[in-house]
Amino acid sequence: MAQIRMVIIDTNIVIEIFKNNNQVIHKCIELGFDHLFVSDVTIGEFFAGTLNKNELPKIKKHIERFPVLHINEDISKAMTQLMEQFCLSHHSHVGDMIIAATALYYDIPLYTLNIKDFKHVPDLKLV
Numbered sequence: 001m002a003q004i005r006m007v008i009i010d011t012n013i014v015i016e017i018f019k020n021n022n023q024v025i026h027k028c029i030e031l032g033f034d035h036l037f038v039s040d041v042t043i044g045e046f047f048a049g050t051l052n053k054n055e056l057p058k059i060k061k062h063i064e065r066f067p068v069l070h071i072n073e074d075i076s077k078a079m080t081q082l083m084e085q086f087c088l089s090h091h092s093h094v095g096d097m098i099i100a101a102t103a104l105y106y107d108i109p110l111y112t113l114n115i116k117d118f119k120h121v122p123d124l125k126l127v
Contacts, residue, residue, distance in 0.1 A: 007127060008037050008069060008103045010112035011045040011095070018046075018062050024113075031111065031127065038066040041098045075101045082121060090120050100124050 016024040028036060046063055050056050078101035079094070086092040100121045103110040109125035110118060118124055
């Protein structure tokens with residue numbers, strides 16, 4: 001498989017890498033670890049899942065390996081439109097729609113294990 005230039009990874013991918021899920025790690029190697037990016041939302045969600053103070057430094061070190069695609073005004077507006085369009089019909093969550101809007105803004109694919117949370121978003125490329 002040819003490597004993709006950039007891929008945004010969903011929070012569940014970051015978590016599975018942290019848990020040493022071989023299948024996810026293999027896919028990330030296929031995509032090229034140097035091409036994987038996260039959203040600000042993913043960092044926040046990953047920190048929110050911290051179990052205790054001892055785990056926090058490990059989580060910080062793990063998440064720092066990924067470059068961050070920061071939220072800007074255009075991404076924020078796109079998220080708002082996606083929420084308006086899909087909050088009722090697909091029960092979309094703000095975090096997911098920020099990640100989707102970020103992928104759309106940068107015109108890059110999203111790697112997620114939760115395809116159902118994103119498959120309804122027009123023009124969003126999923127890995």
